[in-house]
Amino acid sequence: MSVATVESPAKPTLVDSLLPQHRETIEDKVDRAEIDQTLRGPVLLYIGFAIFWLLLGSLLALIASVKLNVPGFLADWSWLTFGRVRPAHLNAVAYGWGAQVGVGVALWLMARLCRVPVRHGGLLYASAGIYNFGILLGIVGILAGHGTSVEWLEFPRYAAIVVFAGFALVSIWMVIMFRFRKPGHVYVSQWYILAAFFWFPWLYATANIVIFYLPVQAAVQGPVNWWYGHNALGLFFTPIGIASTYYLIPKVIGRPVYSYQLSIIGFWSLAFFYSWNGMHHLIGGPFPAWLISASVVASFMMVIPVVTTAINHHFTMVGHFGALRWSPTLRFVVFGAVCYTISSIQGTSMAIRWVNQVTHFTHYTIGHAHLGLYGFYTMVMFGAVYYIVPRLVDWEWPSANLIRWHFWLSGIGVLFMFVSLSVAGLFQGLALEDPKISFITSVNYTKAFLWMRSLSGIMMTAGHIIFATSFALILRHAGARRARPTLLTQPDEPAVLAAAV
Amino acid sequence: MNRMPLLMTGFFLTFLTAWLGLVAVPYFQIGRYQPEVDEITKDQTPPPFSGQADQGSAIYAASGCIYCHSQQVRPTEAGADLARGWGARRTVARDYMRDRVAFFGTSRTGPDLSNIGARQPSVEWHYQHLYQPQVVAPGSIMPPYRFLFEKRKISGAPSSDAFKVLPPDAPEEGYEIVPSNEAKALVQYLIALKRSTYPLPESPDEPATP
Numbered sequence: 001m002s003v004a005t006v007e008s009p010a011k012p013t014l015v016d017s018l019l020p021q022h023r024e025t026i027e028d029k030v031d032r033a034e035i036d037q038t039l040r041g042p043v044l045l046y047i048g049f050a051i052f053w054l055l056l057g058s059l060l061a062l063i064a065s066v067k068l069n070v071p072g073f074l075a076d077w078s079w080l081t082f083g084r085v086r087p088a089h090l091n092a093v094a095y096g097w098g099a100q101v102g103v104g105v106a107l108w109l110m111a112r113l114c115r116v117p118v119r120h121g122g123l124l125y126a127s128a129g130i131y132n133f134g135i136l137l138g139i140v141g142i143l144a145g146h147g148t149s150v151e152w153l154e155f156p157r158y159a160a161i162v163v164f165a166g167f168a169l170v171s172i173w174m175v176i177m178f179r180f181r182k183p184g185h186v187y188v189s190q191w192y193i194l195a196a197f198f199w200f201p202w203l204y205a206t207a208n209i210v211i212f213y214l215p216v217q218a219a220v221q222g223p224v225n226w227w228y229g230h231n232a233l234g235l236f237f238t239p240i241g242i243a244s245t246y247y248l249i250p251k252v253i254g255r256p257v258y259s260y261q262l263s264i265i266g267f268w269s270l271a272f273f274y275s276w277n278g279m280h281h282l283i284g285g286p287f288p289a290w291l292i293s294a295s296v297v298a299s300f301m302m303v304i305p306v307v308t309t310a311i312n313h314h315f316t317m318v319g320h321f322g323a324l325r326w327s328p329t330l331r332f333v334v335f336g337a338v339c340y341t342i343s344s345i346q347g348t349s350m351a352i353r354w355v356n357q358v359t360h361f362t363h364y365t366i367g368h369a370h371l372g373l374y375g376f377y378t379m380v381m382f383g384a385v386y387y388i389v390p391r392l393v394d395w396e397w398p399s400a401n402l403i404r405w406h407f408w409l410s411g412i413g414v415l416f417m418f419v420s421l422s423v424a425g426l427f428q429g430l431a432l433e434d435p436k437i438s439f440i441t442s443v444n445y446t447k448a449f450l451w452m453r454s455l456s457g458i459m460m461t462a463g464h465i466i467f468a469t470s471f472a473l474i475l476r477h478a479g480a481r482r483a484r485p486t487l488l489t490q491p492d493e494p495a496v497l498a499a500a501v
Numbered sequence: 502m503n504r505m506p507l508l509m510t511g512f513f514l515t516f517l518t519a520w521l522g523l524v525a526v527p528y529f530q531i532g533r534y535q536p537e538v539d540e541i542t543k544d545q546t547p548p549p550f551s552g553q554a555d556q557g558s559a560i561y562a563a564s565g566c567i568y569c570h571s572q573q574v575r576p577t578e579a580g581a582d583l584a585r586g587w588g589a590r591r592t593v594a595r596d597y598m599r600d601r602v603a604f605f606g607t608s609r610t611g612p613d614l615s616n617i618g619a620r621q622p623s624v625e626w627h628y629q630h631l632y633q634p635q636v637v638a639p640g641s642i643m644p645p646y647r648f649l650f651e652k653r654k655i656s657g658a659p660s661s662d663a664f665k666v667l668p669p670d671a672p673e674e675g676y677e678i679v680p681s682n683e684a685k686a687l688v689q690y691l692i693a694l695k696r697s698t699y700p701l702p703e704s705p706d707e708p709a710t711p
Contacts, residue, residue, distance in 0.1 A: 027588045067644055068610075068642055069642075071634070071635070071642050071645065072645060076645075076648055077648065078564075078649075079649040080649070082565065083564045083565020083566060083567075083568050083643050084564070084565050086565060086568045087568065090552075101639075102655075144563075145563035146563070147563060147565065148602065149561065149562035149563075149565055149566070149602065149604060150602060151607065157678035178505060184502065194508060194509075195512045198509065198516075199516055200513045202516065204525065215601065215602075216528055217531070217532045217533065217597070218598065218600035218602060218603035219534070219594035219595070219597045219598065220528050221602065221603045222526075222603055222605050223523055223524065223527045227520075227523040227524055227641060240676065260687075262521035265609045268511065271511070271515040271516070273516045275515060275516055276518075276522065279523065283579065283615055284576070284579035284580055285575070286529065286573055286591070286592045286594050286596060286605075287527070287594060288530055291522075291527060294522060294523075295523075324659070353579070354692075357579060360580075360607075361571055361606075361607065361608055362609070362702040363610075364554065374665070383568070389584070430533060432581065432585075433581045435581045439612050440638065440641065442609075443610070443640060443642060446610075447642070
């Protein structure tokens with residue numbers, strides 16, 4: 001679509017578009033409107049399904065956590081035994097919610113950054129349908145007793161192949177989108193997204209083939225399992241999370257990213273070192289020492305991408321922290337970015353052998369996992385959804401109060417969970433390492449903290465219900481039409497009101 | 502960083518190094534074990550699982566035992582596992598060559614099970630424990646697995662499979678609790694778990710520190 005404009009300069013680069021002084025041409029706006037129009041269906045479909053799995057995954061989590069407090073709770077039906085509900089929770093939130101909302105967000109970011117309307121939109125609908133059918137098969141399969149008990153790969157074989165097919169389709173779409181992008185600068189977010197959708201199908205296919213379809217001896221399954229498990233986090237969830245922070249922080253505060261060089265270092269060091277991290281899950285296990293040492297070293301090297309990214313975000317934000325008061329998106333995203341730094345540094349410390357010796361088999365690891373996947377990834381995704389959906393449905397969020405409640409319930413909830421599980425894990429681990437203390441004492445130490453964890457889970461679930469309510473309301477165009485984005489408070493900087501929020 | 506072929510090559514190479522290091526090389530190093538065969542008795546170590554125990558490992562997977570129980574014994578310098586009496590030596594890669602899926606586990610909400618068959622060889626104990634864990638392990642937070650058992654009315658002679666359930670959950674007069682085939686297979690698997698009770702050339706017995 002082309003529209004004649006009064007002043008028609010050369011196409012702006014993204015950096016131009018990010019500069020506060022850049023004035024949009026009408027053509028820019030029309031282009032963006034067209035992109036959003038073609039993306040509306042697929043992206044909303046992905047986000048909507050993801051929210052459904054988030055709610056279901058939260059329910060499964062609550063059931064599992066209450067079971068650790070009251071072992072007899074819902075114990076007499078095999079479908080709801082702890083050992084099935086727990087992996088059903090993990091897979092529902094990791095693949096149903098996390099990966100899926102990531103796909104929705106990445107689709108939108110990629111199309112916006114490539115500055116072209118969607119080609120082959122049908123591929124996206126097909127992908128969403130197949131993917132969700134696969135997740136459904138997988139979750140029901142786990143509850144029915146077909147789960148594999150290989151962590152992060154619990155989906156039975158018949159479901160894994162469907163999930164893979166759905167994911168492969170959307171990955172192909174990403175490559176096509178990137179290939180036919182408008183010429184000009186490629187933004188850092190695009191590297192992360194393209195890489196994530198290149199790596200993940202390879203990872204998922206290899207791990208499933210090597211462990212289930214053409215199984216290798218069990219000893220090799222351990223390394224393959226954690227090569228997969230850690231890379232799913234490091235080379236899929238993390239890149240999508242960082243792609244979003246790199247896009248959203250500059251957009252909301254209206255200034256470019258602090259340093260292009262730092263973002264290059266951050267990206268390639270992540271690609272190189274994260275991929276080697278997985279074996280730190282096997283410290284002390286029956287595997288060659290070099291294998292584990294390689295991962296311990298790589299875990300230390302992770303300080304480079306993490307600190308580079310943190311510095312880059314920090315100096316982008318400097319002078320604009322006031323915006324956290326009014327921007328819903330920025331609040332969630334900056335909370336997530338801070339958690340990314342903390343959980344990554346914590347992850348490195350957990351690869352130190354003497355730390356790992358204590359924390360390895362305890363709830364401490366579970367606390368760490370929630371800080372990373374929830375405190376960082378999920379919070380960033382919430383922020384992204386708050387940014388993207390109004391642009392797709394041409395309506396603003398109906399209630400700032402709902403957003404506020406969501407933020408505090410989720411934010412305090414995850415920190416409370418992190419603290420209670422970490423303390424539980426330290427007590428448990430120190431007890432386990434002292435052979436004079438009986439095993440059951442290590443269990444008893446954790447009991448009060450596990451109750452606290454259930455409480456924190458209730459808070460987070462309440463946050464999710466509020467989030468889902470907001471989403472349903474905005475889809476139905478609830479409330480009166482607002483002239484401006486829904487903000488949490490009135491910003492005092494007048495310039496802000498003019499900027500895209 | 503604006504060219505697609507350059508980016509793709511970079512993605513490919515970084516990922517390839519880790520794939521080679523963490524998947525391909527381990528396959529050649531620890532993925533092709535043979536059992537140790539005694540020249541005189543022809544006994545194999547590690548011994549193969551019986552058919553029933555092998556089925557039991559599938560029940561172990563379906564029930565998600567790994568979410569609380571590990572099956573790996575760390576050496577003395579890496580943890581207190583040996584001092585806790587969880588094995589006579591650390592476990593090594595070859596100990597798992599008979600498993601279809603390896604249940605190394607990442608959680609010890611419950612104790613390590615690498616050698617549970619040596620610590621608790623009694624089938625009856627395992628039935629009791631699966632049926633009502635808190636009776637044999639007070640304070641435990643393990644859930645009961647009663648769906649693996651059947652409560653039957655005794656008609657004529659009691660079933661030879663039935664076991665004596667301790668109070669408080671003993672069935673009323675005239676009824677008996679019988680393990681299902683799944684429960685039987687699972688317990689056969691558990692009592693077959695004696696991973697590091699025998700020495701292997703690459704892992705001789707270690708004296709446990711008191």
